[in-house]
Amino acid sequence: MRWVVPEAEHMSEGTLGCQGCGGALSMRLVLKEVGRDAVGVIPACCWSIIDGPWPTHALDIPVLHTAFETAAVVATGVKAAKTIQGKDTTVIAWAGDGGTFDIGLQALSGAAERNEDILFVCYDNEAYMNTGIQRSSSTPTGTWTTTTPDQRPEARPKKDIMGIIAAHRIPYAATATAAYPEDLERKVKTAVETKGGMRFLHLLSVCPPGWKMEAHQAIEVMRRAVRSKVFPLYEVRNGREYTITHWPDELPVEEYFSMQGRFKTLLSDPEMLEVVRGNVEERWQILLGRHQRSHPEMAPTN
Ligand SMILES: Cc1ncc(C[n+]2csc(CCOP(=O)(O)OP(=O)(O)O)c2C)c(N)n1
Ligand SMILES: [Mg+2]
Known part of the structure; x- marks a missing residue:
């Protein structure tokens, strides 16, 4: 089913x-x-900056800026206050x-463990x-950053945050990206409408300066992350029921990496590239297995 992106702007x-x-x-969508x-x-x-200072800030909703480590706990407190006021406000x-x-x-x-009613x-x-x-x-293996420079690119694999979240068995979690806006909007709506506790969205979000790439290729690069299985799109209900929501089309991972300067060293290192390709495929197979166990009779379609 195709989802329509709402016209409303906030x-x-x-x-x-x-x-x-x-x-x-991602915020706009x-x-x-x-x-x-x-x-x-x-x-x-970055979003501490992106919104801009009051009263000329960009968002149409109240924003509480808080300390680096405290997003979930502050949101929990705001939700508790809203509930006491008898309001059903979504706290993000x-x-x-x-x-x-x-x-x-x-x-x-x-x-997540307390299953707080926040998004x-x-x-x-x-x-x-x-x-x-x-x-x-979250930085993937083989990536250049200022603390993992060309001579010593990121050695460790990206942390499996969705696996960690699923282990808490919250009602709803999903991956999405702005390059597939209908899929994203449907997941946001599902998250908002899901009652009974915490909802989590993991949105791959391109950063042209940090990824060393052209700004006008922002959407294409996120699309390729999905097509190459580097960032599969799926949702998880109650930490157990997995649904892949977009089927990748076997785009080689190099076609994703080659658009970004941060992978220059990785692309020139066949051994590391093989490790990375293996990791992507291994994670995909685990996800596919979970999807198939959750939907024994569902054939893959887009
Ligand atoms: C306790 C603490 N340590 C360090 C910082 C400095 N600091 C501000 S933003 C930031 C990085 C944020 O990274 P991320 O959450 O990935 O958001 P992004 O900047 O990539 O949008 C750091 C280290 C801080 N504000 N508080
Ligand atoms: Mg970041």
Whole structure:
């Protein structure tokens, strides 16, 4: 089924984001579906800047800027206050990969374990972009960053945040990207409408300056991440039921990497490239197995 992207806008033009910022586009698309009855809780990250200063800030919803490690716990408190006021406002914790995979993980795990009634969105640009492109535990193997330079690119694999979230058995979690907006909007709507606890969205979000690429290729690069199985699109219900929502078409991973300067060293190292290709395929097979166990009679279609 094709989903329609709502026309409503809750983010004005003239944000302080860079050209081609996937994090800015992700916010725009998410708010289209969430609407104005929402509060954003934003820890230290690029989005602390992108919204701009009051009263000229870009978002149409109230935003609470908070400390790097606290997105989930502050959102929990805001939701509790709204509930006491008798309001059903959607409270969105909106964090980067650092505020989710790294320093924000303890608060996130606590909120997930308590099954708090919040929507946690991670816009994942795979490094600490706001402070100058330092690696995070979301940075994939073989990536150049300022702390994993060409001579010593990232050695560790990207942390499996969806696996960690699924292990908490929250009602709904999904991956998405702004390059597939209908899929994204449907997942946002599902997340908003899912009752009974915490919802988590993991959004791959291109960063042209940090990924060393042209801003006008922002959408194409995110599309290729999905097509090459580097970033599969799927959802997980109650931590157990997996559904792949878009079938990749076997695009070679090099076609994704070659658009980005941050993978220059990786592309010139056949051994490391083989390891990375193997990791992508292994993760895909695990996901496919989970999907097939959840949907024994469903054939793959797009
Ligand atoms: C406790 C603490 N340590 C370090 C910082 C500095 N700091 C601000 S934003 C940031 C990186 C954020 O990275 P991420 O969450 O991935 O968001 P992005 O900047 O990539 O959008 C850091 C290290 C801080 N604000 N607080
Ligand atoms: Mg980041």
